[in-house]
Amino acid sequence: MSGGIGINGFKFLTARRLSVIGFSFLFAFILSFPFEGQVLYSLLDLREIKPSGYILAAIIAHFTGLFTCGMFVRSKAAAKKTVLGGMGICLAAALPFFFAPSFLWMGGLIVVGYVSGCAVAAWGLFLRAFTPKNERIKTCADVLIFSNLLMIAINVVSMNRSPLLGLFLSVLCLVVGMVFIGMMPAGPKNIPDDTEVSKARAGIKYPLLMLCLFVFVITINSGLMYQVINPAFEHLTGLTSWYWAVPYIAALAIIRNLPMKAKRSQILYVGMAMIMGAFISFIVLGRSASDYLIVDTLMLAACGIFDLFWWSILGEMLDYTDNPVKPFGIGLSANVLGVLFGGALGMAVTSNNIPGAEVAVIALTVVCVTLIILPPLNRQLVLLLKNHSYLSAYDNMSQSQKTDIIFQVKTLDPLTAREQEVLQLILSGKSNRDIAGALFISESTVKTHARNIFSKYDVSSRAELISTLLKNQTGK
Amino acid sequence: MKRIRKRRNGFALLAAAGIISAVSLGAACFFEAAFAFGAIAFGSFLLALRQTLLLRDATLIRDNRIISVSPPPGSIPVKKKNNDTEETVVSTFGVLIGSKIYRWGLSGVHGVRLNCACIDKERIYLTFGDAIRTIRLEVLHGMTQNQTVLDAAQKLWYETGISAGITGW
Structure with a gap:
């Protein structure tokens, strides 16, 4: 799909590029306006309105949009309608902000938050349909880079020229985005027909839950930093307006171009070191322009690493479900929730009139605690995702191959005939309850057999067992 | 198995009674008595837990x-x-x-x-x-x-x- 066939006679405009460009414009609008955007802050500041209520309403609405979209969008045609319709509604709902404040501001912001959330979640379907699995990290990086570049331009205008001009540019992004999204192909077929959906029967619930936890933990730090570090450099408006997201974009560009075999978990550790370095620099250094450059570079580059890390995992996960809109929306909603929670945490820390250095120490402690959770979470997540691909490969094997597998890995003690039976069903991706039903035994019996099987293969979990038995079979 | 279940229920009941007594006596400032009943409750709770595990194993044996x-x-x-x-x-x-x-x-x-x-x-x-x-x-x-x-x-x-x-x- 993402080959060289052009759309409407433009060879350059493949479906993948159209979706990247269109979505980047939509995302630039969201980042610059409803989702804690500089345009919104500047407009509220211009009208001397307290921003917290508006920001909170927009974030909650955005979260709801992301979370619920998967319930009603299930085909490419519906996704295209949702993205286009959502952008149109955003356009209309943003118009009152050109005029004096009224109830339409709050109402409009809630509507914009909700429909923009739906539009973002619906794009998950195009991400899967137009980008091959191993290229999704690049597509995600492209979207994040382009949208952040656009956001920087809008921020500079909004902070240094006029907030209304910034709003105009945000809205212009929507119009341009709609044109590109409109050019995207959208067949009437339902999702499973379009791409090769994994036939693995194991549910995506657990990996998705793990990913959400992972994203939530990562983004708590971002939300916390916005609240703790940003106010300390408020006096450097000229510099912060354009430099803020530059390290973020640079980090995205570097990771985007890393070879495919580069170990992502190691990059995660680099990000963790950088974020701790950012907080330590914030405590040790002053508040001058050069200090800002150091702190912001470390902090935002780490954010770039983290964001692309979980976006790419989310992109991979889209193959394991019939409806990619749902996991994509839910995964991104965990990000929004993390930002909200981190922001609230940051606000609680900063609003108690504690001296600046102590605030930074408290924030650093929170960051350290959350970062400790990341490596085991990442390990679990990677294992679960690997297992999904292993299980789909197992599904495609012949019966004799399936039987051979359990004898190819050495055990501490031979499996009994009953344990072999249970193991075959575990490798088919069946849950304990399903196995119990299939073998007419109780669920606790299945659990006991499973525990004995783990012990014989010297593994500690089902995920590890699947990984041990099937990793050599799939050529991965 | 019935005997195990009965024992478990008995210990659970004793633990509950011990907790209620300990809380009531503690509230009435009879701290020594409250401590004694607390210890009884804790002991009963552990015994009830042990009987629950026994019952689980007995059920597993009977089911297979x-x-x-x-x-x-x-x-x-x-x-x-x-x-x-x-x-x-x-x-x-x-x-x-x-x-x-x-x-x-x-x-x-x-x-x-x-x-x-x-x-x-x-x-x-x-x-x-x-x-x-x-x-x-x-x-x-x-x-x-x-x-x-x-x-x-x-x-x-x-x-x-x-x-x-x-x-x-």
Whole structure:
């Protein structure tokens, strides 16, 4: 799909590029306006309105949009309608902000938050349909880079020229985005027909839950930093307006171009070191322009690493479900929730009139605690995702191959005939309850057999067992 | 099993009563008595927990029965009839004799495991244990048909991987 066939006679405009460009414009609008955007802050500041209520309403609405979209969008045609319709509604709902404040501001912001959330979640379907699995990290990086570049331009205008001009540019992004999204192909077929959906029967619930936890933990730090570090450099408006997201974009560009075999978990550790370095620099250094450059570079580059890390995992996960809109929306909603929670945490820390250095120490402690959770979470997540691909490969094997597998890995003690039976069903991706039903035994019996099987293969979990038995079979 | 369940319920009740008493006495400033009842509650809670685990294992053994021997009719005294019947169950995960449990195959390769089984005309001899201790148990099987014995041996092999030696048939 993402080959060289052009759309409407433009060879350059493949479906993948159209979706990247269109979505980047939509995302630039969201980042610059409803989702804690500089345009919104500047407009509220211009009208001397307290921003917290508006920001909170927009974030909650955005979260709801992301979370619920998967319930009603299930085909490419519906996704295209949702993205286009959502952008149109955003356009209309943003118009009152050109005029004096009224109830339409709050109402409009809630509507914009909700429909923009739906539009973002619906794009998950195009991400899967137009980008091959191993290229999704690049597509995600492209979207994040382009949208952040656009956001920087809008921020500079909004902070240094006029907030209304910034709003105009945000809205212009929507119009341009709609044109590109409109050019995207959208067949009437339902999702499973379009791409090769994994036939693995194991549910995506657990990996998705793990990913959400992972994203939530990562983004708590971002939300916390916005609240703790940003106010300390408020006096450097000229510099912060354009430099803020530059390290973020640079980090995205570097990771985007890393070879495919580069170990992502190691990059995660680099990000963790950088974020701790950012907080330590914030405590040790002053508040001058050069200090800002150091702190912001470390902090935002780490954010770039983290964001692309979980976006790419989310992109991979889209193959394991019939409806990619749902996991994509839910995964991104965990990000929004993390930002909200981190922001609230940051606000609680900063609003108690504690001296600046102590605030930074408290924030650093929170960051350290959350970062400790990341490596085991990442390990679990990677294992679960690997297992999904292993299980789909197992599904495609012949019966004799399936039987051979359990004898190819050495055990501490031979499996009994009953344990072999249970193991075959575990490798088919069946849950304990399903196995119990299939073998007419109780669920606790299945659990006991499973525990004995783990012990014989010297593994500690089902995920590890699947990984041990099937990793050599799939050529991965 | 009924006896285990009864014991569990009794200890749970005692633990609940102990907690209520400890809280009431604590509120009335009788701290020594509150401490004593608290200790009783804690002890009862631990015993209830132990009985719950026993009950879980007994259920697992009963659910995976290979040979089951009911007490002959008339062998249970009338006054005992409503209590625990002395049914014997040989299973994938152990032996249940009334409320007495012998376990194996519940904790993987490093736990207690069934090592050997032998069936003669009257009894089944089971040897099980871990690296430290081995137990040999004799259980009346009550089987009278050759085919029933063969079926039981086959099922024992299927479930536990142990081939039972059959003698005297």
